Amino acid sequence: MSRFMSSRYASMLPYVPGEQPRDRRYIKLNTNESPFPPSPAVLAALKDENALSLNLYSDPTADALVRAIAKRYTSAYGNGEKEITPDMVFAGNGSDEVLAFAFAAFGEKGVAFPEIGYGFYPVFAEFFSLPAVTLPMRADLGVDVSAFKGRRETIVIANPNAQTGVYIPVSEIKTLLSENKDRVVIVDEAYCDFGGESAVPLVWEFENLLVVRTMSKSRQLAGGRVGYAIGDPALISDIERLKFGFNPYNISRTDMAAGVAALSDEEYFSFTTGEVAKERERLKKSFSELGCEFPDSLANFLLVRHEGIGGEEMYLALKERGVLVRYLGGKLSGYVRITVGSARENDVLLAAVKDIIKERSL
Numbered sequence: 001m002s003r004f005m006s007s008r009y010a011s012m013l014p015y016v017p018g019e020q021p022r023d024r025r026y027i028k029l030n031t032n033e034s035p036f037p038p039s040p041a042v043l044a045a046l047k048d049e050n051a052l053s054l055n056l057y058s059d060p061t062a063d064a065l066v067r068a069i070a071k072r073y074t075s076a077y078g079n080g081e082k083e084i085t086p087d088m089v090f091a092g093n094g095s096d097e098v099l100a101f102a103f104a105a106f107g108e109k110g111v112a113f114p115e116i117g118y119g120f121y122p123v124f125a126e127f128f129s130l131p132a133v134t135l136p137m138r139a140d141l142g143v144d145v146s147a148f149k150g151r152r153e154t155i156v157i158a159n160p161n162a163q164t165g166v167y168i169p170v171s172e173i174k175t176l177l178s179e180n181k182d183r184v185v186i187v188d189e190a191y192c193d194f195g196g197e198s199a200v201p202l203v204w205e206f207e208n209l210l211v212v213r214t215m216s217k218s219r220q221l222a223g224g225r226v227g228y229a230i231g232d233p234a235l236i237s238d239i240e241r242l243k244f245g246f247n248p249y250n251i252s253r254t255d256m257a258a259g260v261a262a263l264s265d266e267e268y269f270s271f272t273t274g275e276v277a278k279e280r281e282r283l284k285k286s287f288s289e290l291g292c293e294f295p296d297s298l299a300n301f302l303l304v305r306h307e308g309i310g311g312e313e314m315y316l317a318l319k320e321r322g323v324l325v326r327y328l329g330g331k332l333s334g335y336v337r338i339t340v341g342s343a344r345e346n347d348v349l350l351a352a353v354k355d356i357i358k359e360r361s362l
C-alpha cells in the first residue's frame with residue numbers, strides 16, 4: 001500500500017471475485033455465468049456501429065434500456081391498471097453498482113443481511129461506513145426472515161440466496177415488507193429467473209421495496225455489466241441522484257445496445273433459463289446418487305458437500321481434473337459451490353466427482 005492511501009480505506013477487506021486462471025482451459029463452473037452465448041439479437045446489435053457511435057457519450061438517462069426493462073416487466077406482471085413505468089427503473093453497471101448505490105442511499109441506519117449470502121454486502125457496508133448486522137441462518141441453510149423483526153436497519157436479502165440457492169417464498173417477502181414499512185427492503189434477485197417467483201409485482205403495494213436484478217446470469221451478459229432496480233419512483237430517484245454524483249455515463253453504449261437486445265429475445269431467455277433449470281435438477285439427482293448433500297437450490301448453482309471430503313480438497317481435486325468450482329471456506333468449508341453448466345460440462349463434472357469419490361474409496 002502506498003503512503004498516500006486514505007487511512008479510511010487502508011483496512012478495508014475488498015471483495016474477492018472468483019478466480020479466472022489462464023494456465024490451462026478449465027470447465028468454468030465457479031462464477032455462476034450462463035453456459036450459453038448471448039442471444040443472436042445481442043450479437044446483431046453489437047455489430048451495428050451506427051447505433052453504438054462510441055465517439056459520443058452514452059445517454060446518461062439510459063432511456064432506451066430503462067424503457068425496455070419497464071416494458072418487459074409490465075408485460076410480465078402488469079395489468080390494464082398497473083404498469084412498470086420508466087420512473088420505476090434504474091439501470092446500473094452490473095447489479096453490483098446498483099447495490100452499491102442502494103447501500104449508500106438507504107443504509108444510513110445500518111444494513112442487515114443473512115450471515116450466509118452475497119459476499120459483496122459486507123464490503124459495501126464497509127466501503128460506505130455503514131453499521132452491518134448479520135443474522136443467523138436456519139439449520140437447513142435457509143433464511144429465517146423472522147430474524148429481521150424488530151430491527152431498524154435496511155434489509156438486504158438475495159432471493160434465491162447467494163451461495164446456497166435456497167429460495168424464500170414471495171409470501172414471506174410480503175410479510176417482511178408489511179412488518180418493516182419504515183425501512184427499505186432490498187431484494188436481490190440475481191438468481192430468480194431459474195425457478196423462483198419474483199417480488200417485482202409487490203412494488204405497486206410497497207413503497208419500501210427495491211428489487212435488484214441482473215442480466216449477468218439469466219441473459220448471458222456477465223461481461224456486458226447490465227444490472228437494474230425496480231421500485232417506487234421515489235426510491236429510484238434517490239439512487240439516480242447518487243448516480244449523477246458519481247458516474248452519469250454508467251451504462252456504456254455497448255452495454256445499452258446489448259441489454260435492449262437481450263430483452264427483445266424472450267424466446268431465447270425462456271429456452272436458456274429452462275435448460276439451466278433442467279440441468280440443475282439432473283445434477284441434484286446425480287449428486288444424491290453419489291452420496292452428496294446440498295441445500296435445495298432454485299438458482300443456477302448448487303452448494304455441494306460429500307461427508308468424506310472437505311470442500312477445499314474437493315475443489316483442488318476437481319481443479320486438477322480441469323473443472324473449476326468455487327471454494328468459499330469459513331462456515332461453508334465443507335462445501336463447494338458449483339455453477340450449473342451445459343449438459344456436456346455437467347457430464348464431465350459428474351464423471352470427475354465420481355472419480356474423486358472412487359479414488360478415496362468412499
Ligand SMILES: Cc1ncc(COP(=O)(O)O)c(C=O)c1O
Pocket residue numbers: 031032093094095096097118158161162188190191213214215216222225226227
Ligand atoms: C446475489 C448476487 N447479487 C449480485 C451479483 C452481482 O452481479 P452483477 O454485478 O454481475 O450484475 C452477484 C454476482 O455474482 C450475486 O451473486
